[in-house]
Amino acid sequence: MSYIIPRFRHPCTAPNGIGYTRKDYEGALSTLCAGCGHDSISAAIVQACYEMSVEPHLVAKLSGIGCSSKTPAYFLRQSHGFNSVHGRMPSVATGANLANRDLIYLGVSGDGDTASIGLGQFAHVMRRNLNMLYIIENNGCYGLTKGQDSATADVGSKTKSGQANMFSPVDPAGLALNIGATFVARSFSGDKAQLVPLIKAGLHHPGFALIDVISPCVTFNNIPASTKSYAYTREHMSAADVVDFVPAAAKYGADGAIDVKMPDGATVKLRRLPDHHDPRDRAAAADAVMTTRERGEVLTGLIYIDTDHPSLHEMLDTTETPLRALGEKELCPGAKALEAINRNAR
Amino acid sequence: MKPLESVNEFVVRFANVNGTGSASANLLFAKSVFRMGIPICAKNIFPSNIQGLPTWYEVRVSEKGYIGARGDGVDLMVSVNAQSLAEDVACVVPGGYFVYDDIKPLPAELARDDITVLGLPLTEICNREYKEPRLRQLFKNVIYVGALAALVDIDFEVLKKLVADQFEEKKKLIAPNVHALELGYNYARKHFPCPLGLRLKACDKTGDSILLDGNTALGLGAVYGGATVVGWYPITPSTSVIDTFRNYAAATRQDPETGKNNFAVVQAEDELAAIGIVIGAAWNGARSFTATSGPGVSLMSEFLGLAYFAEIPAVLYNVQRCGPSTGMPTRTQQGDVLLCAYASHGDTKHVLLFPSTPKEAFDFAADAFDLADRLQTPVMVLSDLDLGMNDNMSPPLVWNDNRKYDRGKVLTAEDLENMKEKFGRYLDVDGDGIGWRTYPGTHPTKGAYFTRGTSHDAYAAYTENSDIYLESMRRLEKKWQTARTLVPAPETERKGKGRKRGALYYGTTMHAAREALDRLAEEGTELDAMRIRAFPFSKEVEDFIAAHDEIFVIEQNRDAQMRSLLINEFDVNPDRLVRILYYGGKPITAHDIHEKIVRHLKDGARSQNVA
Structure with missing residues (x-):
């Protein structure tokens, strides 16, 4: 790892629509291993937020525990961050979102955090359709404890220790489809062209958006016998679509793509690749995930999207004002109301 | 044996089958005594079961104002459950009364010649009056309350008014219920010498008191304290805290223009997620709480450590039940003191509040938010099943409309x-x-x-x-x-000049302890007493310990947890803190406390250190 942030910036870095440069979206220097896939994802988050002109302080970034969960320190310096406990980021994000519905919630998790210790919370945050973007930095192994298999490791896949994994893998995207997630995508940390528009779309999605990003661990799980290595993923990627994200203000012509309208006016444009499913069809999406997996391929792209399903706030019918902004006037029924309670208790 | 005679000082126990609708009839009895101006203490002893097992309801009537459990037997037993007949006969004190449904005669082996047995043909009356089995069962309960009204001289008008209040929204139910009361009342008047030696006489000892369960008080306190986000997971005996919050917030917290909710309640997948939701919301500036019991706190411990170290306000109401492990879920204990004080690994400690009455539960429920925001740390209110699920007599709830929420140190x-x-x-x-x-x-x-x-x-x-x-x-x-x-300072409960002995207690031990200390005083043993209301301990607690040679620490757990906490925090010589313990799962009784202190005073040394 490096230990100095280079001061050099590309000369053509221009301010975005709200006057911020890309640098304003960066964070502290990464302490991950050189070449770690996670750093590429952080860079994709920076790029997506910069290009979307997101106000950094209106993002809350949350994580659990593990290599992946350290990364929120490495992007969006002006955002509040919360590195919580192992596997429990979804509940913290739920509470945070309920307190203030006006912020953007970005959760970063790993495969251990999501598919092992936090599988329960991961499942239930999807059931609640919490309005957040949940990125899994999926490397199939435990990095911080030196390379043990994680629950997303494929059967037969080997880490540097040389042991082949024996246990059936958890496929976060497949699970998400099954349990009712309203935005399910998969990508690869080595494919920024695909990842950046997916992040943009996920940030705009009015409910729970999952992006399962294959993100090779260069130190423990990047050997030829691993199915989460750079080489394997590149060779076995099967993109379902080409995704483009069009902000509300932009104009675009009709080009035969599937346009998915976001409630804020933005559009996700999807060009379906030949022989691929309609991403608005959950059953077809689940089928596509299964069949590509059986072919030994990794299906990437926007696998499923449904922007009509009510989010948690809508289901709870909470007020439009952030709950945290309410005071005594709105919240306290007052002394007189207590008299009635006392009367009924006599 | 001469039958007992007492006006306004006795214990009535009802033996029922759970799931038969007896609870509302029994409450009718308790409330009518209360409305006659006589202090009461009502305890529900119920099984962890939905239908079919024995359940008891004990009402202590005490004009003197002793509203803790008395202990040492029952004066008047109302037996409507054949399953528990033997133990119900056995617990009646000599001279006491045993009223039962005489569908079958009392078995010969249970007969006692030192009590008065009154057979009430409840089943027969019901079968004659009602065709539907469901009605027979429901009204059976009301009929025995009517009979009891005659036996102990309840003002029948008070009963009728209560029924009218109870069915204010379903007026057509008033007449049949009053009729059922009359069936029992008239039968008793005709066949028994009414009233019995145990009887009621209206007085004015309840003042402006209310009868309320602690869980309702906590839920209301959370609404008044400004909680907006709730993460929770169902667990006995805390669930009704959330029900109260949700219902009362739904009634008082809707935006006047849009009708939308100024609160959010999420039933989480487990207690870990419940406290995670609380911490996330509090981190983001909302007042947030969860309600749980011991097993839930065990699961929440990791998160509580995070909130301690990352300094995030979080409010947790723990309605303690009988542990360890799943323990006795519908029995009471003060068994989570150490668990909560030091929840989570590493050097972690938490602010605890110990309410003794529904009013205090309400106050502390709201105060917990101010404290948590001010101190930026978790605050736990330690109630228990006895306070939480029984209708406790309490001073009324009050709120100062000028009160502002203290959100602590927050930069704009x-x-x-x-x-x-x-x-x-x-x-x-x-x-x-x-x-x-x-x-x-x-x-x-x-x-x-x-x-x-x-x-x-x-x-x-x-x-x-x-x-x-x-x-x-x-x-x-x-x-x-x-x-x-x-934190709330302790209450000095008794203080005399130069006394060398004192007593410390907290939470629901208060009422029984007060009575026991009164009895000791009557017998010539005067003790000072202090009621602990919070952890960390205020200086007054330290001074109280320093001022006495011997201090009885009275509590409801096996391991003398509060005593341990005091020794740990103050480096007190353990010999000076005498354990007075009861942990059988029913509310601690005055009788028990009195007996254990007397035994210690007599035998000295460490005799009492075995509960």
């Missing part, structure tokens, strides 16, 4: 704009161990910080530097000392 965008020095989330700028916090989204370029459970410096940056780590741990200790001055 303007504050940040005007700040000259660099913002440090964990900088102790005021010397009280508490830093200033910012809510996410406050200012575009100032005030953001990274919240973490890993070691951090004053600016919230990760550090493994020992000196910086020590500095932050010492600051948390300083904050703890600040907490000592902010």
Whole structure:
């Protein structure tokens, strides 16, 4: 790892629509291993937020525990961050979102955090359709404890220790489809062209958006016998679509793509690749995930999207004002109301 | 044996089958006594079961105002459950009364010649009056309350008014219920010498008191205290706290224009998620709480440690039940004191509040939010099943409309704009161990910080530097000392000149302890007494211990947990703190406390140290 942030910036870095440069979206220097896939994802988050002109302080970034969960320190310096406990980021994000519905919630998790210790919370945050973007930095192994298999490791896949994994893998995207997630995508940390528009779309999605990003661990799980290595993923990627994200203000012509309208006016444009499913069809999406997996391929792209399903706030019918902004006037029924309670208790 | 004679001082116990609708009839009895101006204490002893097992309801009537459990037997037993007949006959005190449904005669082996047995043909009356089995069962309960009214001289008008109040919304149910009461009343008048030696006489000893369960009080306190986000997971005996909050918030917290909810309640997948929701919401500036019981706190411990170290307000109501493990879920105990005080690994400690009455439960439920925000740490209110699920007599609930929520040290965008020095989330700028916090989204370029459970410096940056780590741990200790001055002070309950013996107690032990100490005083043993209301202990607790040679620590657990906490915090010589314990799962009784203290005074040494 490096230990100095280079001061050099590309000369053509221009301010975005709200006057911020890309640098304003960066964070502290990464302490991950050189070449770690996670750093590429952080860079994709920076790029997506910069290009979307997101106000950094209106993002809350949350994580659990593990290599992946350290990364929120490495992007969006002006955002509040919360590195919580192992596997429990979804509940913290739920509470945070309920307190203030006006912020953007970005959760970063790993495969251990999501598919092992936090599988329960991961499942239930999807059931609640919490309005957040949940990125899994999926490397199939435990990095911080030196390379043990994680629950997303494929059967037969080997880490540097040389042991082949024996246990059936958890496929976060497949699970998400099954349990009712309203935005399910998969990508690869080595494919920024695909990842950046997916992040943009996920940030705009009015409910729970999952992006399962294959993100090779260069130190423990990047050997030829691993199915989460750079080489394997590149060779076995099967993109379902080409995704483009069009902000509300932009104009675009009709080009035969599937346009998915976001409630804020933005559009996700999807060009379906030949022989691929309609991403608005959950059953077809689940089928596509299964069949590509059986072919030994990794299906990437926007696998499923449904922007009509009510989010948690809508289901709870909470007020439009952030709950945290309410005071005594709105919240306290007052002394007189207590008299009635006392009367009924006599 | 001469039948018992007493006016306004006796114990009635009802033996029922759970799931038969007896609870509302029994409450009718309790409330009618209360409305006659006589203090009562009503305890539900119920099984962890939905239908079919024995359940008891005990009403202690006490004009003297002793509203803890008395212990030492029952004066008048109303038996409507054949399953528990033997033990129900056995617990009647000599001279007492046994009223039962005489569908079958009392078995010969249970017969006692030292009690008065009254057979009430409940089943027969019901079968004659009602065709539907469901009605027979429901009205059977009302009929025995009617009979009891005659037997102990309840003002029948009071009963009728109560029924009218109860069915205010379903008026057509009033007449049939009054009729059922009359069936029992008239039968008893005709066949028994009414009233019995045990009888009621209206008086004026209840003042403006209310009858309320502690869980309702906690739920209301949370509404008044401004909670907006609730994460919870169902667990006996805490569930009705959330029901109260949800129902009362739904009734009082809708936006007047849009009708939308000014609150959010999420039933989480488990207790870990429940407390995670609370912490996430509190971190983001909302007042947030959960309600649970011991097993839930065990699961929440990791998160509580995070909230302690990352300094996030969180409010938790623990309605304690009988442990360890699943224990006896529908029985009471004060068994989570140590668990809550030190929940989570490493050097962690938490602010605890111990309410004794529904009024205090209400007050502490609301105060917990101010304390948590001010101290930026979890605050737990330790109620228990006895307080939480029984209708306890209590001073009325009050609220001061001028009260402002204390949101603690929170910087606004303007504050940040005007700040000259660099913002440090964990900088102790005021010397009280508490830093200033910012809510996410406050200012575009100032005030953001990274919240973490890993070691951090004053600016919230990760550090493994020992000196910086020590500095932050010492600051948390300083904050703890600040907490000592902010938590509710203890109550001095009895104080005499130069007494060398004292008693300490807390929570629901209060009523029984007061009565036991009164009895001791009548017998010539005067003790000072103090009621602990919070942890960390205020200086008054320290002074009280220092001022006495021998202190009885009265509590409801096996391991004398509060005593351990006192020894641990104050370096007290353990010999000076005498354990007075009851932990069988029913509410502690005055009889038991009295007996154990007397035994210690007589035998001295460590005899009492075995409960």
